[in-house]
Amino acid sequence: MMSSFTAVGMGELHFSARKNLACYALGSCVACAFYARHQKLGAIAHVVLPGPSPATNAQPHRYATNAVDALVEGMQEREIDPRECEIFLVGGAQVLHLAPLLINGQHIGQRNVQAVKEQLHKHGMSHYREDVGGSEGRTMRLDLHCGRVSVCRAGKEEVVL
């Protein structure tokens, strides 16, 4: 069955109760998805950089800390306990070995994954399914109807997370 997906671009955050969500061709970026099974509501943040956003930034959801906070708050605004959501992390690869992508010797993908996890822990959330790291790009799809999260690595078959 064909189903359509709304693309969540770099630095964006989408909540959806109707349309399926996807993050295409994640490299060092990390897709952090929350899924509330009873309400069939999902959200994905497409995190680009670790750390909190500088105050002047027009796109605060590019940053791990702000993105996770916004996911948590967005669920609470919809009267959903975020700790009851299923959480998925995908991405954080090192596709190109570029010097500007290193922070204190760690590549930016690793740092993104770490930063998202740290912020989740601060909110008391330590259970998540993940497919992170490595050197290949990935696409993540979240099917809202059944809560199925699939990951497709570059040139490989899709797998269910």
Add this chain to the structure above:
Amino acid sequence: MNEFIMQSAVDQGLRKASGAFSTMIGMETKLSSQGWRQVGLNDMATLTGGIESMVVAVYVRFRGDIPGHAIFIFEPAVAEFLADAILGEVGEEHIRSSALCELGNVASSSILNEVADSTELAVYPSPPMIVTDMAGAILQAIAVSMAASDRQAVVLETTISIDDHPYSGHFLIVPDREDDGIRLGVLA
């Protein structure tokens, strides 16, 4: 910078690369282009068949007066044909990869060196790397490394003609500073 100076530098670079390709491949080979145009990095992936499409990319970082990124992008089937042309239908995967990497490197450095010579600006290319992945993931790495979500790039649609068989590729230059591209007359 006069656009004609850039055009003749690019043409000269393509000619030099053609000479080097002919030597590598051992057959009359020509690298040509219809000229350049400006494309946003985010739209670049649509030229290669979508952000999830697999591509083979030879990447060169260059530093100096006009720092930036140069990438030669091929469809995987074209990459296979080119590797066959250089090596014959043999060779282990890593040898085929490094032959292709050298081909992309020769093209990039021929064009960059001509641009540097005609503008009297210093351009220092770093060693090339080759990667096969989703077009979007590769271009994303470049955008993230510049702390930008989108950037304007200069694209040359290229054709490599080997023994009259044309193989197409995209040659992409992304200056670190958009001002440099404007100054050189390649970005608006």
